[in-house]
Amino acid sequence: MEQRLQTEHAKSRIEASPLAADELRNMDCYWRAANYLSVGQIYLRDNPLLTEPLTLEHVKARLLGHWGTTPGLNFIYVHLNRLIKACDLSMIYVTGPGHGAPGLVANTWLEGSYTAVYPNIPQDAVGMQRLFKQFSFPGGVPSHVAPETPGSINEGGELGYGLAHAYGAVFDNPDLIAACVVGDGEAETGPLATAWHSNKFLNPARDGAVLPILHLNGYKIANPTVLARISREDLESLLIGYGYHPYVVEGDEPERMHQLMAATLDQVVAEIHTIQRAARSQGATPCPRWPMIILRTPKGWTGPKEVDGKKTEGYWRSHQVPLAQLADKPEHLRLLEKWMKSYRPEELFDEQGTLRPELAALAPQGERRMGANPHANGGLLLKDLRLPEFRDYAVDVNGPGAKLAEATRVMGGYLRDVMKLNMDGRNFRVMGPDETNSNRLDALFEATDRTWMAETLPEDEHLAPDGRVMEILSEHTCQGWLEGYLLTGRHGLFSCYEAFIHIVDSMFNQHAKWLKVTGKEIPWRRPIASLNYLLTSHVWRQDHNGFSHQDPGFIDHVVNKKADVIRVYLPPDANTLLCVTDHCLRSRNFINVIVAGKQPQPQWLDMDAAVKHCTAGIGIWEWASNDQGSEPDVVMACAGDVPTLETLAAVDILRRHLPELKVRVINVVDLMTLQDKEQHPHGLSHKDFDTIFTTDQPIIFAYHGYPWLIHRLTYRRTNHKNLHVRGYKEEGTTTTPFDMVVLNDMDRFDLVADVIDRVPKLGSTAAYLKQWLRDKHIEHKQYITKHGVDMPEITQWQWGKSSD
Secondary structure (H helix, E strand, O other), X not given: OHHHHHHHXXXXXXXXXXXXXXXXXXXXXXXXXXXXXXXHHHHEOOOOOOOOOOOHHHEOOOOOOOOOOHHHHHHHHHHHXXXXXXXXXXXXXXXXOOOOHHHHHHHHHHHOHHHHHOOOOOOOHHHHHHHHHHEOOOOOEOOOOOOOOOOOOOOOOOOOOHHHHHHHHHOOOOOEEEEEEEEOOHHHOHHHHHHHHHHHHOOOOOOOEEXXXXXXXXXXXXXXXXXXXXXXXXXXXXXXXXXXXXEEEEOOOHHHHHHHHHHHHHHHHHHHHHHHHHHHHHOOOOOOOEEEEEEEOOOOOOOOXXXXXXXXXXXXXXXXXXXXXXXXXXXXXXXXXHHHHOOOHXXXXXXXXXXXXXXXXXXXXXXXXXXXXXXXXXXXXXXXOOOOOHHHHOOOOOOOOOOEEEHHHHHHHHHHHHHHHOOOOOOEEEEEOOOOOOOOOHHHHHOOOEEOOOOOOOOOOOEEOOOOEEEOOXXXXXXXXXXXXXXXXXXXXXXXXXXXXXHHHHHHHHHHHHHHHHHHHOOOOOOOEOEEEEEEOOHHHOOOOOHHHOOOOHHHHHHOOOOOOEEEEOOOXXXXXXXXXXXHHHOEOOEEEEEOOOOEXXXXXXXXXXXXXXXXXXXXXXXXXXXXXXXXXXXXXXXXXXXXHHHHHHHHHHHHHOOOOOEEEEEEOEHHHHOEOOOOOOOEOHHHHHHHHOOOOOEEXXXXXXXXXXXHHHOOOOOHHHEEEEOXXXXXOOOOHXXXXXXOOOOHHHHHHHHHHHOOOOHHHHHHHHHHHHHHHHHHHHHHHHHOOOOHHHHOOOOOOOOO
16 A cells, blocks of 8 residues: 555655746746736735836725735636647536635736626736726725636635535536646635545546646745645655546646646646547446646745845735735835736736736637636536426326325426436536435436446445536535535536525625626626525425424525525425426526425425416415405415414314304415515515405514515514414424424414414404313324324314314
């Protein structure tokens, strides 16, 4: 083993000098130009070419930005440009160290893709001054690689997702290479650490390639990085263990580093092409060992070596702004001027501020520019899914509640045929953490297998290199893959247990912010397919797994985001789930959250009724109501499959025991209809809301999640004062399904008690019913304690067929 690793290490360094003198000189100039522009963005608001002595008036009052990672990103960019031109590659640049925006903005401006989408920032001195001023400036652009940055598919405000995005981008993109720079600080995050395993899911016969470049500059904000401080042998062994062939490029002398990087990239791309040719000519092959690069450079390379007598280049002090307090320390202003002039801008730009032609010629042209590659603006490539007629999968409902079905199993049949219809286009995938079978979507395996390139055993089922269901027990990686897939112009679905989707809360945040910005503020970013979540195995049916699996709070998190971006659906049965799924797969630029159970549940609506109900998003269920032609005494509202069941069971009790009571039943599929129209485009007007919910009658609302969300959505409504919400209140354990709703006071008996307490005319006339409800709770507890299951009158209840 030791000998094998030594052999691998021996192959990891390439000593060659492929660059001719002129090419070497021009590439170094191009790198210096990118570094100059990067420093200028962090510091300057005027005097972009330093045609006059630098003064405080030329410098921004607030200095914000990150220099430390930027020169390495610039170094990589110029070398990838060379490779693209030499090999005619389609390549995108995924920036893991997200705060390296000065470098990515600089390089896209140099290649012209920035000016193409922002014509007000031309490639001259005027444009350079605007480029500098806008960076980290009010009304300008952020300091991280963001949607505003051409060529970006990775929101850099948070670290850890670059590698998963890169792999998601190249699935089903056979001609694309995603060069993904992984910062050594970023490499310490959990999402990034797991994403290395994405190579076990990459099929070289049909997918593109990811070129990971682990950029070791040694430091985070104020601490060393772990991977920069382990031995070189351990680091290379770690990456070999992940399944990669690491090549090492290290040093700080520019001429030598240019030669080493060029030679290494030539070798790496040759290996990628060899792997792909073999797979595409021979069919399925064992999981290859993909090449990658470990690039070790000083942090803040080419910046000030010392500031105030303290080490800066090659140390954490260069992480953000190496020279600060310019107003109080005039010597820092002189150091800044000296630093910028060290790049010799007069050799790089002419008097008009235009990049010299021999340098501009180094950049690729047209869509081969990484800032203009259409894969990084996926809406340009997006094609509609071919979708089957969802009505063909309808559950035959002869009467409300007369039939049981597993909603997600029905949905699985529909998704199976979505998969079949789009196999040729290879633009639809389903991601999830090892739960496709558990979530009753196993019909998908009638159309495809799970993606798998690693070792297989004879007893394995549904594992294949061509599989299109992607399962890895990392919600982070699933989400990252899907985001990369969507951002490059494809479609997909993410299925997950409801309680554990919280793992990607922060990733959801970043994608929602991306959609918010691109949808309203960046017209050149074309709409992409929506990010669709199916949350199942939900809180009310996690009785067997216990408290740890019981959490519906992701909805609350989602609703915090802009109304332009988010949608939340709570279909009560299989036919409404089919309607919602079809709608979500057709939508663009949204995050759709669908919450639906997988257990056998009563089916309420036939397909015609389901279509009408889902189209409106909210409605009165006339067949369950008895207030026609009069004002209701009470409104019974519900959102979610289990709340719907308990509400209808409560109404059934009321009908039998209090037949004179006028009850209106309202079901909510689209949660955002509860907000008013001024807050959400799906919201009901105040007039329509008052018509449905009344202006003064009590409302008992059974809700799938935390009750206060309903209050938050409806606080501006006329009748909010009479709204009483039941939902999950953080009471759970290992118990029975019905006991879960009892523990949280959302069961049918508690709902009936709520009606008695809130309808004034009932008063003492309902005393005997109140006592009956109390006794039912006692019977329930005694029964489950003895038998371990719910009472037959609960499990066998049917709408309109109950008896005392």
